[in-house]
Every structure is written in C-alpha cells, then in structure tokens.
Amino acid sequence: MQFIINAYDGENMLEKRMEVRPRHLEGMDRLGKHVVCAGGRLNDEGKPVGSVMVMDFDSREQLDEYLKAEPYITEHVWERVDVEPLNVVILNGEKVGK
Numbered sequence: 001m002q003f004i005i006n007a008y009d010g011e012n013m014l015e016k017r018m019e020v021r022p023r024h025l026e027g028m029d030r031l032g033k034h035v036v037c038a039g040g041r042l043n044d045e046g047k048p049v050g051s052v053m054v055m056d057f058d059s060r061e062q063l064d065e066y067l068k069a070e071p072y073i074t075e076h077v078w079e080r081v082d083v084e085p086l087n088v089v090i091l092n093g094e095k096v097g098k
Contacts, residue, residue, distance in 0.1 A: 002036060002086040003063055007051040007072065010079035014047060023071040031055075031066065036088060050078065054086060 009017060028035055034056055041050035051072065057063045063083065072078045089097045 001059065002054060002056050002088045003060070004084050004086045005051070005053040005055060005067075006041075006082045007053075007078040008041070008080045009048070009050045009077055013077050013079075014049075016075065017048060017072070017077050020071045020075045020077055027069070027071060034066070036091065054088065056088075060085075 028038060036054035036056050038051065038053040040048035041052055043049045055063060055066070057066070060083075067073060067081065067083075070078075073081065087097055089095065
C-alpha cells in the first residue's frame, strides 16, 4: 500500500533541518524499498521548507511506526505532516499498478 506524505517545516527551521538531515537520510537509506520517491519541498528561493515522500508499506500502522522515529519529527523540524493513501500506477514511465 502506497502513501504520499506532505511534510511542512516549522518557521525558521532551515538551520535545524540541515543539522538533522544526515540522520534523516540515514533512516531513509535503511527503509530501502519502502521509499518509492522522496525529496525536499522548496520555496521560491529554492530553499527547503518541507518534504514530499511516496512510501510503500504493508499497512498504515507500519508507516506510523516509521514516522514515530523519523528525525524530522522527533527533532520538531516538521510542523505538520499530512498522509494520504496513494495508488502508484506509473513509475519511471512503466505501468506498475492498476
């Protein structure tokens, strides 16, 4: 089951985001195949102000377990996180779903 995660940084969090980023990326690396795609949300100046991720887990409960340990959450970089189910149909130009 895929999920789209839209995460929004709190105000003036760029410095803290950069400080926490190595731990965030290490965690993403450990997730391996659970990460369909991920990247930073950018403002008009091209600076990160949040994140967007498409994740694949067997259940919402598994996703929630990941989120409990996500450094951007535990370190209060992300102020708001929206999660919605998603049906990935095309990935890198290839049909992968219905």
